[in-house]
Amino acid sequence: MSIGHLGGFYRLSAKRLALHNGRTKRRGKMHREKVRMAIVALAAISSMLLASCVPPTPEKIVETVVITKEVPVEVTKIVEKPVEVTKIVEVTPVPPAPIKIKAWTIGPGPMPTTRATNLEEAVPRLNALGLIPQKVVLETLFSELKWGPFSEKFFTACEAKEGPHIVTLKDIPSLADGGFIVPLDEYVEKWWDLGFDDFYPAMWEAVKYRAKAGPYAGEEHIWGIPQDATPGGIWYRKDVLRALGYSDEDIATMLPASAEGVTMDDIARLAKEAKDAGLVEWGILHRPSPGDTIYIYMKIFGGRVYDPEEDKLVLTKSAALKAFQWFKARVDEGVLPEAPPEWKVIHAAFVEGKTLFTFASHVGTPSEWMAKYGLTDEVFKKDLGFMLFPPAVPEAKPVTTLGPLAYLVTRGCVKPEEEAPEAAAALLFCASSADLMVKHTIRTMRPPIRKSAYYHPDLGAYAYADYIKGVAPMLEYAEDVPKHPDWGKYKKDVFETIKAVEAGILTPEAAVEELVKTLQADIPDIIVE
Known part of the structure; x- marks a missing residue:
């Protein structure tokens, strides 16, 4: 075959090939479409088959069933244990309410007013010393009545629970036997070394008495704090x-x-x-x-x-x-x-x-x-x-x-909640200072009943100091009258x-x-x- 013939052959073959390829493409496309359709048909058939396999929906019935069954339960027990906790809290202290003390003193006569004013001067000293926790406020009465009327006034007030906490009366035996005064031994002992040891011994003997009746029957006590002495002559x-x-x-x-x-x-x-x-x-x-x-x-x-x-x-x-x-x-x-x-x-x-x-x-x-x-x-x-x-x-x-007179602390003369024997005794201690005793001497010309008072500068400057020092020895040997009711x-x-x-x-x-x-x-x- 000539080259020309061959060329024509190749040209013919190319056309056939292109045609063949086109047919092939069409056949492939058609094939793919058939396959897709087959898959869809298969899927539909599958769905129908699956649907035919599901049983029909049953009738819905609601029923409550209670089943009792012992089930082990884990319990957590909480036990509280004391725990010591230190907590510092700043608190403003509230001071206790003050104690009101009433004191009744007697002359008789106008001169011994220092029996009352010395108590008044002792109040700020007591409050400053802090012998007791509470502060003290004081109400005083100084009477110029004679002993009889003053005693009647006292007993009447005590019966009404309107009497004083402190009184100056002479008849210690009757007051002790009647339960109108309290023993002061414990307070005298407590403050003995602070000044009570300085009193003339005869003054303490003058306020001792063994009660014959009442709440302290058979007991010997110190019943008062000596206030002054008036030796007679x-x-x-x-x-x-x-x-x-x-x-x-x-x-x-x-x-x-x-x-x-x-x-x-x-x-x-x-x-x-x-x-x-x-x-x-x-x-x-x-x-x-x-x-x-x-x-x-x-x-x-x-x-x-x-x-x-x-x-x-x-x-x-x-x-x-x-x-x-x-x-x-x-x-x-x-x-x-x-x-x-x-x-x-x-x-x-x-x-x-x-x-x-x-x-x-x-x-x-x-x-x-x-x-x-x-x-x-x-x-x-x-x-x-x-x-x-x-x-x-x-x-x-x-x-x-001796002619002694003492401050006495009463019992049962005020309402029970108003009783304050320790506060009253503390006030009497402060009122017995040497300088206040000298004030009483200057006012009354009665010798001080504690020895240190004779060295106080106020007594040294007193116009009648020589007279006072001259009669002072009487306090050593003066006799006291019977303490008998x-x-x-x-x-x-x-x-x-x-x-x-x-x-x-x-x-x-x-x-x-x-x-x-x-x-x-x-x-x-x-x-x-």
Whole structure:
């Protein structure tokens, strides 16, 4: 085959190939379409077959079935255990409510106002010291009533629970036996080394008592904090004695303060001399009411008043007779009035020089004479003298009484929730300081009852310091009256009998027998000898 022929062949073959390829493509496309259609048909058939395999939907029935079955349950138990936690919290402390204390004090008379004002001055000291947790506020009463009316006022107020926490009364035995005061031993012991140890020992003895009845029956206690002492004695006018011709040296020898070497007959003789000379209206004046001088009268005439072993009061008939005879003789001489005048007459008569002797006063009375009766400083220092009561019989000795007065802390006189014995006792401790005691001395001319007060500069600057220091030794040997619940009855009965003798109602002899009957009726267990 020629090349040309071959060329044509190749051209023909190319066309056939292209045609063949086109047919092939068409056949492939048709084939793929058939396959796709077959797959779709197969899928449809499968779906129908699957649908024919699913059972029909059943009727829905709801039913509740309760099955009881023990199932183990795990329980977690929580146990609380104490845990110590330290927590610091700043808290503003609330101070306790203050304690209100009421204090009732008595003169009697106008001078011892420092019994109240010293308590007032002690309040800020107590609050500053902090002896008790609470602060204290104070309400004070100072009374010029006599002892009887003041006591009635006190008991009436106590019955109504409107009384004081602190009171000044003398009759410790009756108050203790009646349950009206509380013992103070524990407070005295607590603060002993802080100042109570400085008191004259006799002052503590004066406030001790063994109760016979009441809540403290059979117990001996300290019942009060001593406040002052008023040793009793005889005051006399030196200017009257000078007018009788006696020198100051003679007077000092005749009438020493200690009464050593002097007798009651010496007093009577001088009184009669002054009366007979017309220098005085009365030679002697004595109290218009019962007092501790009754104890003195019985002692200086040789009698007993109290038996400490048997704890009983005593009347010595021989001593009573001698005393009655002595007083009756002075009335008969015109030296003593038939009836004692009232207090203001007695004080005025002495200050004005109308009597030579007065048995009605104590070491502190000049303060009242100065304040109320016109006694001058010059007359006091130059013309007045003071001495113990001298003995009336050889077997007796000079006597003075202590005349103590104490602050007492009450019991049952206020509402129960208002009771405050510790606060009251703490206040009394602060009121017993040396400087406040000196203030009381300057006001009343009564000697301080604690020894350190005598070294206080205020006492050194006092115009009458020498006088105070001169009478202070009396606190060492002065006798205290019986601490017996019937002492008040005793001295009243004896005093009324003396008045009957002086008035001429009874003879001394008849008076003794009458006194025995009266005392035995009032005090059944009294010893009569």
